Amino acid sequence: MKPWLFLMVLTPPDQDHPMHELSLCYGLLDQVQRVAEQNQATLVTRITLQVGPLSGAEPDLIASAFTVASAGTVAEGAELITERAPVIVVCNECGERGEVPTNKLLCPACGGWQTRVESGDELIMSSLELEKDDAVDETAENEDKVKPDV
Numbered sequence: 001m002k003p004w005l006f007l008m009v010l011t012p013p014d015q016d017h018p019m020h021e022l023s024l025c026y027g028l029l030d031q032v033q034r035v036a037e038q039n040q041a042t043l044v045t046r047i048t049l050q051v052g053p054l055s056g057a058e059p060d061l062i063a064s065a066f067t068v069a070s071a072g073t074v075a076e077g078a079e080l081i082t083e084r085a086p087v088i089v090v091c092n093e094c095g096e097r098g099e100v101p102t103n104k105l106l107c108p109a110c111g112g113w114q115t116r117v118e119s120g121d122e123l124i125m126s127s128l129e130l131e132k133d134d135a136v137d138e139t140a141e142n143e144d145k146v147k148p149d150v
């Protein structure tokens with residue numbers, strides 16, 4: 001099994017949706033399905049997701065929604081790892097770029113409030129581990145070879 005690395009930004013849908021995390025998971029699974037098909041993968045074993053604190057998505061809720069959304073897909077039973085992504089702002093006053101606390105989006109250099117969020121409001125699928133068909137074929141061949149000669 002080889003790990004396959006990808007970097008994708010998933011656009012958060014309508015923030016007011018009552019099942020926010022569930023719709024995020026369907027979006028995630030669309031991407032996962034596409035990557036799995038492109039690589040002729042039969043199974044997705046692990047997904048690493050970076051969750052921006054400003055995305056409005058809770059990692060715990062994503063994990064439980066993923067279990068529901070992935071049922072019957074290529075990613076059913078996959079391990080979902082959620083990592084908290086940093087909030088990065090750029091200052092419009094002095095041009096400084098840096099990580100800030102979620103509840104205080106001020107410039108880390110001059111303390112100015114005229115900042116724009118560069119990242120921290122999105123979900124990023126940072127890695128995906130797939131299992132491919134050829135591994136299954138190899139196993140089948142090995143089984144044939146160990147058949148005893150009668």
Ligand SMILES: [Zn+2]
Pocket residue numbers: 091092093094095096107108109110111112
């Ligand atoms: Zn500044």
